[in-house]
Amino acid sequence: xxxxxxxLPPRPSPTTPSRILVVAPSWIGDTVIAxxxxxxxxxxxxxxxxxxxxxxxxxxxxxxxxxxxxVIESPLxxxxxxxxxxxxxxRRLAAGRYDEAIVLPNSWKSAxxxxxxxxxxxxxxxxxxxxxxxxxxxxxxxxxxxxxxDRYAQLAQPPGEALRLPLPQPQLTHDAAREAATLAALGLAxxxxxxxxxxxxxxxxxxxxxxxxxxxxxRALGARGHAIWLLGSAKDAPVADEIAATSxxxxxxxxxxxxxxxxxxxxxAAKLVVTNDSGLMHVAAALGRPLIALYGSSSPDYTPPLSDxxxxxxxKPDCSPCFKRECPxxxxxxxxxxxxxxxxxxxxxxxxxx
Numbered sequence: 029x030x031x032x033x034x035x036l037p038p039r040p041s042p043t044t045p046s047r048i049l050v051v052a053p054s055w056i057g058d059t060v061i062a063x064x065x066x067x068x069x070x071x072x073x074x075x076x077x078x079x080x081x082x083x084x085x086x087x088x089x090x091x092x093x094x095x096x097x098x099v100i101e102s103p104l105x106x107x108x109x110x111x112x113x114x115x116x117x118x119r120r121l122a123a124g125r126y127d128e129a130i131v132l133p134n135s136w137k138s139a140x141x142x143x144x145x146x147x148x149x150x151x152x153x154x155x156x157x158x159x160x161x162x163x164x165x166x167x168x169x170x171x172x173x174x175x176x177x178d179r180y181a182q183l184a185q186p187p188g189e190a191l192r193l194p195l196p197q198p199q200l201t202h203d204a205a206r207e208a209a210t211l212a213a214l215g216l217a218x219x220x221x222x223x224x225x226x227x228x229x230x231x232x233x234x235x236x237x238x239x240x241x242x243x244x245x246x247r248a249l250g251a252r253g254h255a256i257w258l259l260g261s262a263k264d265a266p267v268a269d270e271i272a273a274t275s276x277x278x279x280x281x282x283x284x285x286x287x288x289x290x291x292x293x294x295x296x297a298a299k300l301v302v303t304n305d306s307g308l309m310h311v312a313a314a315l316g317r318p319l320i321a322l323y324g325s326s327s328p329d330y331t332p333p334l335s336d337x338x339x340x341x342x343x344k345p346d347c348s349p350c351f352k353r354e355c356p357x358x359x360x361x362x363x364x365x366x367x368x369x370x371x372x373x374x375x376x377x378x379x380x381x382x
Contacts, residue, residue: 045075046127049147051139052082052090053132054106055230056288056307059086060314061177061334062132063198066095068184069130079124081141088289089311092200109137118144128164130183136161151183176331197334198314202296210293214286219255223375224295224312225279226303227271228264234325234354235304237363239267243274244368245302249375250278254299257282259291259308300378302371309333318378320371324362325350339374341366 048069053059059082066078079098080090087099100120103113122145129142131152139161142150151164159165166187173179173191182191211217227242229235246256256275258268262284272281286294292311295301301312301319305326312319313335321333323342327349332340342348348362355362 045077046073047125048073048076048078049121049124049126049129049142050078050080051129051131051133051141052080052086054083054086056086056089057310057331058132058176059089060198060200060307060310061331062180063093063095063200063314064177064195064334065130065132065180065184066093067196068181068192070095072184079126081121085288088287088292089200092292094201114141115144117141121145121147131162132180132183153179153183174329177334197336198310199316200292200311200314202315203293206289207293207296210290211297214282214290214294216255216257216294219257220253221299221379222255222257222294222297223249224298224301224303224317225256225258225271226260226301226306226308226312227258227267228260228283228308229304229306230261230263234350234352234360234362235306236267237304237322237324237366238360239270240274241363241366241368241371242271242302243279245371245375246271246275246279248368248372250275256280257294257298259283259286259294260306299382300375302375305331313338318382320374320378322363322366322371324348324360324366325352325355327351339378341371341374 069076069078077097078095079100080096081100081102082090084101087101090096090099118141126147128149129147131139134155136157139152139158143161149164150162152162153166153168166182173182177195178191181195225242250256256279258271258279258281260268260283264283268281268283272279295312295317296315298317301317303309303312303319303321305323309321313333318337321338321340325348328340328342343362343365345361347357350356
């Protein structure tokens with residue numbers, strides 16, 4: 029990897045902990061796998077204060093990371109430039125007197141705010157029209173940095189330096205009292221050996237295991253006495269409702285009926301999580317829950333669950349991974365060949381080991 033950096037002001041004195049602003053990703057999963065970067069920043073500069081600028085829907089994940097001192101919820105929305113609002117937000121950031129900004133999204137708009145805020149060191153990968161906005165620029169080598177977690181963690185090191193491996197695994201904080209309160213508020217206290225299913229995938233239907241398969245698995249696990257909770261956003265409610273309706277009463281859909289913070293509590297209470305490649309998959313991994321990750325159109329080589337307790341099932345027909353939102357060939361083999369019986373077998377082993 030080559031270095032593309034402009035002259036920089038000196039680093040703060042080692043006796044003065046630095047203040048760092050991270051412009052966070054807009055996806056829940058990407059936010060989780062950014063945590064090893066935050067861990068590396070603390071290793072690099074013990075005592076540093078890290079704030080995150082983030083969309084409101086990922087803020088609960090960042091607040092569950094002990095490395096993050098504060099979260100600034102962005103009022104900016106996708107697809108809108110709104111320069112006046114950006115200037116207003118930049119003035120707020122300038123008041124934070126940050127020594128460095130690390131920009132994780134690749135867009136030029138995400139790099140504009142630290143520039144407007146006058147933050148002296150502005151770090152990120154070369155992206156669309158960002159040369160003047162970033163002055164500590166990394167050039168992405170996809171061979172050397174195959175995983176998204178590697179790419180984020182690289183930003184804690186000087187441009188051109190080889191990434192130090194192995195990386196620490198994400199680890200979200202788990203609050204037992206808050207978990208108990210969430211279970212009580214949702215009427216789920218006392219549920220027997222709960223198992224969480226995450227049947228959604230924000231990116232598109234090609235990443236979703238079939239609803240009929242989830243329902244079959246729910247019936248099998250429900251017959252063993254497990255409570256089955258379906259978690260996801262309101263967008264996932266139609267598929268979750270279908271699963272619940274065909275599960276013979278085994279599964280209850282909570283999609284769209286919890287906050288993200290409550291979803292973290294429910295996942296933390298689960299004995300097992302069965303999930304598509306989704307943001308909640310990464311949440312479950314970072315909460316240390318036993319989990320089964322189901323891959324179809326995407327690849328665990330790029331965004332695997334970062335946990336020793338994760339089992340990945342990927343049939344990988346010759347057309348996978350295609351990274352499409354919908355199956356371009358119409359047969360959906362990558363998911364239909366991943367049968368409920370095979371997942372049940374893995375689930376049985378995971379529960380026995382828990």
